[in-house]
Amino acid sequence: MSDWDVFRKLARARSILEEPFSREKGGDGMDELERLLDGSNYWEFATALDSRNKARFRYVDQEIDVKTLAESIFAQYLSPIVDLDWSGTIQASRFFSFTGLWSNSSLYILFDCGQNEPIAVAADPVLDKKTIGLWERDVCEIFVAPDKAEPRRYFEFEVAPTGEWLDLAIDLTSGERVTDWEYRSGMEAAAKIEDGRVLMAMKIPWEAFGRKPKAGDVWLGNIFRCVGEGETRGYLAWQPTMTEKPNFHVPEAFGEFEFVK
16 A cells, blocks of 8 residues: 555544544444554544644653654654645645654654655755755744744744755744744754655754743644645645635644643
8 A cells, every 4th residue: 555545544534533423423434434444443543633733742761863764763653644735625645744752852753745746855955054945845844832822932943855954933923023044953854755755854952942841731833844846836734824825824823732751
């Protein structure tokens, strides 16, 4: 089964779980779900797939070398599937999942992306410093607001299929977007391109946020993917921002990142 088929299967499972009769009455929907998941624990899948406004970041008692992409570590945890664009429209062939982990030192995010079209990347990527304008090509992004009381102050982190990266501090409290282009998070990034798939990962030390979470804490944020070029370029969003034109900088749309052990 291809990666695309797996993602479609899980997306369908999610849609079934969101149907009221599936949870309350059983019936044909639950029968279909059992067939889709082939005997797996579908309530466990529900926790991962029903990710409309909360993602759980799991604690790991080890430090992860993000350059290895550490698939075996990330694979132990179920991941939210994202196949909606910024307007809430489902995408027929564009999708990704993300997994968040945290340790005593850092936040780790792995993006696992289906790739069914040419990759839009730089011909000569620069890896030893941030790449301004990275969002103009294929990229995955996470926005993180550590203070729930002030989601208009947040941090933006990006990683491209080339391993290029970008870190920015954003302040929208004045009503205008103020960007700290000189912000230095100390993030690390890595990427790997495979047949029909792109893996991208980032490691962000807690010093980048000026605070460190504890189990049970909830931060706010959103997760995105830009893919493709030209008029067909796609803008996927974990929490659709529902703007007239693609715009990710909408704190009112932020979901919750819960740190769990």
